[in-house]
Amino acid sequence: MDSTLSSSETLRYARHLVLNEVGPDGQECLKDARVLVVGLGGLGSPAALYLAAAGVGTLGLVEFDTVDLSNLQRQVLHGTSGVGRSKLESAQERLREVNPHVSVEPYPVRLSSRNALDILRRYDVVVDGSDNFPTRYLVNDACVLLGIPYVYGSILRWEGQISLFAVPGGPCYRCLFREPPPPDLVPSCAEAGVFGALPGVVGSYQALEAIKWILGVGDPLRGRLLLLDSLSSTWREVEVRRDPDCPVCGDHPTVTELQDYEAFCGITPSEAPAEAAADDYPASVSPGQLLELLGGDDPPLLVDVRESWEWREGNLANRGARHLPLAELTAAPEALPRSRPLVFVCSVGSRSAGAAQFLRDQGHTRVANLSGGLKAWAREIQPDLTVV
Amino acid sequence: MSHDLGTIQVLLNGKDREIPGGQSVQDLLVSLDLRPELVVVERNRQILDRNRFPEVTVEDGDTLELVHFVGGG
Numbered sequence: 432m433d434s435t436l437s438s439s440e441t442l443r444y445a446r447h448l449v450l451n452e453v454g455p456d457g458q459e460c461l462k463d464a465r466v467l468v469v470g471l472g473g474l475g476s477p478a479a480l481y482l483a484a485a486g487v488g489t490l491g492l493v494e495f496d497t498v499d500l501s502n503l504q505r506q507v508l509h510g511t512s513g514v515g516r517s518k519l520e521s522a523q524e525r526l527r528e529v530n531p532h533v534s535v536e537p538y539p540v541r542l543s544s545r546n547a548l549d550i551l552r553r554y555d556v557v558v559d560g561s562d563n564f565p566t567r568y569l570v571n572d573a574c575v576l577l578g579i580p581y582v583y584g585s586i587l588r589w590e591g592q593i594s595l596f597a598v599p600g601g602p603c604y605r606c607l608f609r610e611p612p613p614p615d616l617v618p619s620c621a622e623a624g625v626f627g628a629l630p631g632v633v634g635s636y637q638a639l640e641a642i643k644w645i646l647g648v649g650d651p652l653r654g655r656l657l658l659l660d661s662l663s664s665t666w667r668e669v670e671v672r673r674d675p676d677c678p679v680c681g682d683h684p685t686v687t688e689l690q691d692y693e694a695f696c697g698i699t700p701s702e703a704p705a706e707a708a709a710d711d712y713p714a715s716v717s718p719g720q721l722l723e724l725l726g727g728d729d730p731p732l733l734v735d736v737r738e739s740w741e742w743r744e745g746n747l748a749n750r751g752a753r754h755l756p757l758a759e760l761t762a763a764p765e766a767l768p769r770s771r772p773l774v775f776v777c778s779v780g781s782r783s784a785g786a787a788q789f790l791r792d793q794g795h796t797r798v799a800n801l802s803g804g805l806k807a808w809a810r811e812i813q814p815d816l817t818v819v
Numbered sequence: 820m821s822h823d824l825g826t827i828q829v830l831l832n833g834k835d836r837e838i839p840g841g842q843s844v845q846d847l848l849v850s851l852d853l854r855p856e857l858v859v860v861e862r863n864r865q866i867l868d869r870n871r872f873p874e875v876t877v878e879d880g881d882t883l884e885l886v887h888f889v890g891g892g
Contacts, residue, residue, distance in 0.1 A: 474892045562892040585889040592889050607866065612857050612888040620891035630892070656886065667833050669884045670864055 452648040467491035467554040473630030475560030476508035481638035491536040505627040544689035547573040565692035571604035584637040589662040591633035601653035606674040614697035615784035712797040718811040731772035745817030772797035780804035827879035845872040859886040
């Protein structure tokens with residue numbers, strides 16, 4: 432066919448045009464393609480940069496957050512001068528500079544069951560750079576329902592996972608991860624850390640798989656999960672088959688519309704009543720409930736299990752909080768009194784949930800976790816508290 | 820039930836491992852210091868229902884892949 436690429440585009444994509452698998456037809460194909468990137472963080476940054484550089488004609492971007500200084504160690508779309516700005520604006524500016532031929536469609540929203548189908552249905556491929564389980568299940572289910580390929584990537588510490596879900600003949604995310612993990616037990620990157628260059632590898636790989644899929648070349652990652660352990664520099668490949676009993680993509684699906692994914696993942700809104708433990712002491716409390724407990728007859732001892740550097744930046748010592756980093760706590764749990772109820776806190780409620788469970792296993796009966804951690808406390812109760 | 824309670828050979832995460840025989844998938848995860856609710860187990864290319872971890876015995880020659888929940892982005 433006659434190429435509609437301009438002479439500057441021909442020059443720009445010269446290294447693609449000489450590849451047998453791309454060539455002028457493939458490059459046209461990319462120009463006609465529409466790819467949605469969900470999240471412009473560690474994964475979305477390199478993914479969007481490479482998709483734009485490759486000449487994907489239309490890039491949809493979903494992001495509601497602003498650039499934080501702590502993002503810059505890995506989120507290469509954003510720069511120092513962008514701190515405090517919307518990630519979406521920062522990304523648009525950068526992507527325009529990378530490739531002005533790309534049309535960017537911004538969505539300054541949090542993806543939800545209400546808006547996901549309307550947004551996703553406009554695209555040919557979805558690249559997931561989200562940072563939480565509810566959004567991952569939401570993106571998966573929406574992709575299956577709409578029949579759109581779902582390029583999956585996730586990262587934590589030194590580990591990455593990549594696959595291609597929701598394509599004909601292949602599995603979906605739920606074929607592998609049928610049920611979400613118990614809430615608060617899998618830490619986030621904010622809590623457990625993430626090696627900066629790791630999302631560079633995983634997000635770039637997601638872009639690569641999306642582009643291959645659009646071009647229809649090579650072997651897609653369908654039915655294959657790539658696991659990267661960057662600390663030992665090893666890749667592992669696990670075969671994942673489509674599960675005929677999968678509730679979403681199986682032979683007799685039970686999920687035929689989007690659900691409430693926060694509830695599915697066990698995340699209760701903070702105003703919801705706390706879940707009662709066997710002995711009637713709540714297993715987890717919201718910031719508001721904690722405030723009530725602290726002002727009540729038998730106020731709990733607050734135990735902050737974060738590391739020293741986190742404690743120094745801001746803490747609840749003025750409310751009697753005791754600092755006992757997780758490692759010290761697990762080494763010597765007898766340091767905590769059995770006579771008082773205990774409420775464990777950390778930055779977002781994950782490490783403290785583990786600590787609370789550990790103390791219950793040690794026979795403590797009145798033990799709760801602050802759900803959402805000190806970040807939620809700062810948001811709802813004490814805005815001047817610094818939580819890193 | 821396995822009668823041989825000696826050691827068995829399995830392929831665990833792509834590596835040959837010798838482990839005690841007669842243990843359940845649940846036992847194996849616990850012996851590896853893993854929380855069963857945070858791991859997906861693929862045994863001989865089939866994903867195991869989590870509820871069956873305690874009742875499924877790891878057999879000699881099994882291929883096991885353990886995959887963690889990773890949600891960060």
